Amino acid sequence: xxxxxxxxxxxxxxxxxxxxxxxxxxxxxxxxxxxxxxxxxxxxxxxxxxxxxxxxxxxxxxxxxxxxxxxxxxxxxxxxxxxxxxxxxxxxxxxxxxxxxxxxxxxxxxxxxxxxxxxxxxxxxxxxxxxxxxxxxxxxxxxxxxxxxxxxxxxxxxxxxxxxxxxxxxxxxxxxxxxxxxxxxxxxxxxxxxxxxxxxxxxxxxxxxxxxxxxxxxxxxxxxxxxxxxxxxxxxxxxxxxxxxxxxxxxxxxxxxxxxxxxxxxxxxxxxxxxxxxxxxxxxxxxxxxxxxxxxxxxxxxxxxxxxxxxxxxxxxxxxxxxxxxxxxxxxxxxxxxxxxxxxxxxxxxxxx
Amino acid sequence: xxxxxxxxxxxxxxxxxxxxxxxxxxxxxxxxxxxxxxxxxxxxxxxxxxxxxxxxxxxxxxxxxxxxxxxxxxxxxxxxxxxxxxxxxxxxxxxxxxxxxxxxxxxxxxxxxxxxxxxxxxxxxxxxxxxxxxxxxxxxxxxxxxxxxxxxxxxxxxxxxxxxxxxxxxxxxxxxxxxxxxxxxxxxxxxxxxxxxxxxxxxxxxxxxxxxxxxxxxxxxxxxxxxxxxxxxxxxxxxxxxxxxxxxxxxxxxxxxxxxxxxxxxxxxxxxxxxxxxxxxxxxxxxxxxxxxxxxxxxxxxxxxxxxxxxxxxxxxxxxxxxxxxxxxxxxxxxxxxxxxxxxxxxxxxxxxxxxxxx
Numbered sequence: 273x274x275x276x277x278x279x280x281x282x283x284x285x286x287x288x289x290x291x292x293x294x295x296x297x298x299x300x301x302x303x304x305x306x307x308x309x310x311x312x313x314x315x316x317x318x319x320x321x322x323x324x325x326x327x328x329x330x331x332x333x334x335x336x337x338x339x340x341x342x343x344x345x346x347x348x349x350x351x352x353x354x355x356x357x358x359x360x361x362x363x364x365x366x367x368x369x370x371x372x373x374x375x376x377x378x379x380x381x382x383x384x385x386x387x388x389x390x391x392x393x394x395x396x397x398x399x400x401x402x403x404x405x406x407x408x409x410x411x412x413x414x415x416x417x418x419x420x421x422x423x424x425x426x427x428x429x430x431x432x433x434x435x436x437x438x439x440x441x442x443x444x445x446x447x448x449x450x451x452x453x454x455x456x457x458x459x460x461x462x463x464x465x466x467x468x469x470x471x472x473x474x475x476x477x478x479x480x481x482x483x484x485x486x487x488x489x490x491x492x493x494x495x496x497x498x499x500x501x502x503x504x505x506x507x508x509x510x511x512x513x514x515x516x517x518x519x520x521x522x523x524x525x526x527x528x529x530x531x532x533x534x535x536x537x538x539x540x541x542x543x544x545x546x547x548x549x550x551x552x553x554x555x556x557x558x559x560x561x562x563x564x565x566x567x568x569x570x571x572x573x574x575x576x577x578x579x580x581x582x583x584x585x586x587x588x589x590x591x592x593x594x595x596x597x598x599x600x601x602x603x604x605x606x607x608x609x610x611x612x613x614x615x616x617x618x619x620x621x622x623x624x625x
Numbered sequence: 626x627x628x629x630x631x632x633x634x635x636x637x638x639x640x641x642x643x644x645x646x647x648x649x650x651x652x653x654x655x656x657x658x659x660x661x662x663x664x665x666x667x668x669x670x671x672x673x674x675x676x677x678x679x680x681x682x683x684x685x686x687x688x689x690x691x692x693x694x695x696x697x698x699x700x701x702x703x704x705x706x707x708x709x710x711x712x713x714x715x716x717x718x719x720x721x722x723x724x725x726x727x728x729x730x731x732x733x734x735x736x737x738x739x740x741x742x743x744x745x746x747x748x749x750x751x752x753x754x755x756x757x758x759x760x761x762x763x764x765x766x767x768x769x770x771x772x773x774x775x776x777x778x779x780x781x782x783x784x785x786x787x788x789x790x791x792x793x794x795x796x797x798x799x800x801x802x803x804x805x806x807x808x809x810x811x812x813x814x815x816x817x818x819x820x821x822x823x824x825x826x827x828x829x830x831x832x833x834x835x836x837x838x839x840x841x842x843x844x845x846x847x848x849x850x851x852x853x854x855x856x857x858x859x860x861x862x863x864x865x866x867x868x869x870x871x872x873x874x875x876x877x878x879x880x881x882x883x884x885x886x887x888x889x890x891x892x893x894x895x896x897x898x899x900x901x902x903x904x905x906x907x908x909x910x911x912x913x914x915x916x917x918x919x920x921x922x923x924x925x926x927x928x929x930x931x932x933x934x935x936x937x938x939x940x941x942x943x944x945x946x947x948x949x950x951x952x953x954x955x956x957x958x959x960x961x962x963x964x965x966x967x968x969x970x971x972x973x974x975x976x977x978x979x980x981x982x983x984x
Contacts, residue, residue: 397811400831401732407831471814473821475733512731520725531814559811562731564835598724605720609713 276302276380277492278339280325280371281346281387282315283307285452286484290345292316293485294492304337306330308363309352325367331374334381341383341492342375344368347424349389349417349456349550357416364420365427372431375438383439385491386428390444390477390506390563391418395555401475404564405444405504418552425504439502441491446508446563447556449583450481451590456553462591466519467537470528474515474560477508480578480586487574499573506563509580515557518584523594523601531558732832733821736801743823744793750783751790754930755889759791761937767798770837770880771940773844774871774964776863776972777852779890780913782806783928788844788887789823791935803836804844805829809910830874837878844885845871847961854911856899860891861976863969869961872943876951876960881940884964886971889933892982894918931982934975938967 277294281287282305291305295316303318305311310322319337323329325346334342346367351360368386375381393399394409403409413419425442432440447457457476460466487507495501519526529537538554568574578586593599718741721727729735751757765771775788785804792802805828811817826832828845836843846852851864875882898914917925941964950956 397817398808398827400829400835401826402832402835404831469814471816471818473733473818475729475731475821512729512733514729514733514735517725517727517729520723560733598726601723602720605716605723609716 275300275341276304276337276339277341277343278304278306278334278337279318279343279345280306280367281344281348282318282320283309283311283352284345284348285313285454286448286481287311287345288313288315289452289481290343290485290488291318294343294489297489297493299493302337304333304339306333307346325371326362328370328374330370331377334374334378338380339378340380341385342371342381343385343387343488343492344371345387345488347387347389347421349391350454360417361420364417365423368424368427372427376431376435381435381438383441383492384428384431385441385443385488386424387488388425388442388444388504389417389421390446390508390561391552391556392421392425392444393561393563394418395474395552395559395561397559399559402562402564403506405506405567413552416550416552441502442504443487443491444504444506444563445484446477446479446506446561448481448484449478449587451586453481453587456550457556458587460553460557461518461522461524461587464524464595466515466522466524466526467534468515468519468526468528469534469554469558470530472531472558474557475512475562476515476518476556476560476580477512477562478580478583478587479508480576480583483507483509483576483578483583486577487568487572490572490574496573500571503567503571505568505572506565507568507574507576508563508565509576509578509583510565511580512562513580513584515560521584521598522588522591523597525594525596534558729822732803732824732826732836734801734803734824735822736824738822739801739824743819744790747786747790748794751787751794754928755787755893755933757787757791757889757933757935759795759935759937761939762792762795762797764883764937764940765792765796765800765842766881766940767796767800768840770840770878771842771883772833772837772871772875772880773802773842773883773885773937774968775844775846775885775887776861776968777846777848778855778860778887779928780853780894780896780915781928782810782846782853783893784887784890785825785844785846786823787890787933788885788935792842792844800842802844803841805833805846807849830870833871833874834878837874837880847871850910854896854899854913857891857895857897861888861972863965863972866961866965869957872957872960872964873951875943876946876957877948879944879946881942881944882960882964883940884938884967884971886936886938886968886975887933888936888972888975888979889931889982892931893928895929929983932979932984934979936971936975938971941967 277300279287279291282291287307288311291303292315294300295303295318305315305318305320306323306325308322308324310320321333323333347364348360351357375384390403391413392409393403393407394411394413396411398410400407413422428440428442432438448455449458484507491501516526534554535551538551542550721737727735727737765773775784778784785806789802789804792800801824804825806820806825808827810820810825811827826836833843833845847866848864849867855864872882894913894915896913896915900912900914904910904912915925919925941960946956
């Protein structure tokens, strides 16, 4: 009685890593990896089926492979390679609808795991400081990836209602960072100079790639004793980092810009197609977002290995030093401290301190 | 005239005055018999109020008594290379700030920055400009959650900041007050950043409950914009206390409610008029017209140097109620009224005691 796991969105780093990881689990017999484009990375011997989840063929794939666990990772903010926002949106929303329709017809599906994002909460000054799974957002995201996730979650809820026999787990992931992460925030932090919004210092939370893989694995297996892995869960590392802290720890200087200027520049850059600096990204970097992870700990029984600060340190190490490396600044301060002038004739005591 | 005003409060405080006397006698080493009995009674019932009232009776000296022993303790290191140590610690601080090596909590509260920088910026205003007198700090528990409910006034929310300094500087356990602020604060640039770093958060039930359940000291001004933006003619008249949400929050968490009365903030910007057109244009709830603002420009925005008194009242316990009490609107209104009355009475009492607005 082996398990057959169908994973969508395997052409991405996260999907690829998850497929490789879950294949090593003893109770998994077969992993079916699905994406519209062939992945550049190897999938560790998983069966790759090239199919677009926006097409009804996904139902046939599901029926032929008799998958009992579906892990839907093809809900993403950015296009892979070439592809514009419209394609991404279609894959997110129409793809999810097709996949859920296929799952609803399939008699074998027992478990559905959907990757969502804490973007569903939006980011507004009138929101409570910490979002729990039940907090309704004050202002619904008006567009972009955030709206996609809200719609995807809506369809998933509908599916859960129609197929109560299927265990449905929605994982709202905080911004994923790590050595290999290709999230929009990771590319933002790779800029040599970080544009920020003047007068705002947002609180940010990160989830480490390794932790994300682990929590996806927990969600796609039978729940351990004393835990429950169906429902909606916020996933984030412990603690909070301010954007100013992030830039200092990265050693990248910031350029504070007025909010209208940032919005304007963002839309300009977007039209030119240089980077995906979306409006919700700007809102996140203005007001920030922190989620409550009590449910993740107590109900799902998952303890992240990395805190937010550790995740960021790991990411900073992988990116190399910026223009103002923190070590150099610390060294400069230490040199000032070692100057005998400031002490007024007591240099030995000072160096001792 | 003063007599006429004072009498009702004496009635109100009759319980209090009965308790105040005995411990004072006990302290001076006099006969124990008259003082012993009431003291014992209160030891059974309410343990905390006993020492608090004796000190409250002494009024001002509380902060002074606490400060005096501190001063000599701080002075010796100043003599033997205190400057060096200060420079060293300053540089260590600078080093931590520049490398981002400090911690903030989920609400964005930056304890280090607040203690070392922001508080030292507020302290001169607190000590030298408004010369704040603090009474009844011992009513604030030294640990565990508590909700401080205060009156709100003064056009700009300086009273909240001063209350924060008062708790931080005078409470023996050095507790931090986490204020609940209006959403306007978190819309404005710079202001929202500073507010978050000072440990303030949005005035909503979720945030308040989360802070209280973490055992924090939460400060709330339920009058909101109605209180802070009321005309000068209505000074020291408490406005409606919102919808009493703070009471149900405290009831749900079982934390005591500490009424707090602030005298002096009403006169810092005497609001004679309110330009509704300008307010609507700028998106503010009100636009004050004072004798100096906006006529003198930025100069007019300097507050008048009034003399302030902040009195923390006796805690109102909420842990004796059943869990469903938070859903009982009747009880909620009663408790809201009780808190409101207590603040209003203390305000009148402090006003009678006040010699002048400025001294």
